[in-house]
Amino acid sequence: MGIDGLDGQLIELLTNEPRIGVLECSRRLGVARGTVQARLDRLRERGVIRGFGPQVDPAALGYPVTAFATLEIKQGQGPDVRAHLATVPEVLEMHTTTGQGDMLCRIVARSNADLQRVIDRVVVFEGIVRAATAIAMENPVTYRVLPLVRQAADTSGG
Amino acid sequence: MGIDGLDGQLIELLTNEPRIGVLECSRRLGVARGTVQARLDRLRERGVIRGFGPQVDPAALGYPVTAFATLEIKQGQGPDVRAHLATVPEVLEMHTTTGQGDMLCRIVARSNADLQRVIDRVVVFEGIVRAATAIAMENPVTYRVLPLVRQAADTSGG
DNA sequence: GGTGAAAGGTCATTAAG
């Protein structure tokens, strides 16, 4: 069900050096090239590897400010609010959550002043009762999956 | 300072079809191969494109539960807490946020029961005063940057 | 394992700011 050690090594290798090909992977890992090819195909079929698209940094694009907005939604307005949020480019992701708020979304902006504009555009929508915004300052742990990959590989008994 | 239209088209093309190479990109966009290479080099130098590593789906790895934990930290314990969180594989990212010197971290787990174990491992640490966890249910807007890229390209007057 | 193809580098030329 999970991944084994070779899968983990493969993911780790490709994460560190994404441009190397299948042949180079087989050399580094000491396995046949067909094995690497088969593993990669399986990992993609199973959805473990979603793709190899470019990872874009919003800050370098001119959006250095990140904020998390917790939205409280009026009953039954969920679908409309989702559709609304999907139209705002600065909303990078959105989840419905349990707990205090109903939705949590990640927002970026060009500056703190610009963040106000984005927030306004987000919350000026009937159906959003309340919005609490937390600006992200430091980011000591940037998004990472490698430790999880290693753990998943270990758990599989590889 | 930002990106122009060609940069935006390049990012979009590579996002949609990551497997195509530089030559194919040049054909699709109607520019010379050297141009595509130069643009890609520049985008990577400037940090707009961080890399082309595999995008791993934690759910497919066996961690289908996502949660966001808001942590309240005891004064002066910030660095220790950060170091602690960095050692937990299930903590995918962590930000310090405005509020009360709080932190927000994204956590994944194998199940809701497993989430309890992860949360315990996170909060059983002197320095963490309080933790509020919100479990993510639906994810109507998955992490995306393309709309932002298009806006950034437009803004640059390309 | 062989073969066609592409990546990556360099270079001179040319267009545009």
Place this chain on the structure above:
DNA sequence: CTTAATGACCTTTCACC
């Protein structure tokens, strides 16, 4: 004059059969 784009050539390397 500086920057960028272009097309050509060459070598290494890879992906596919």
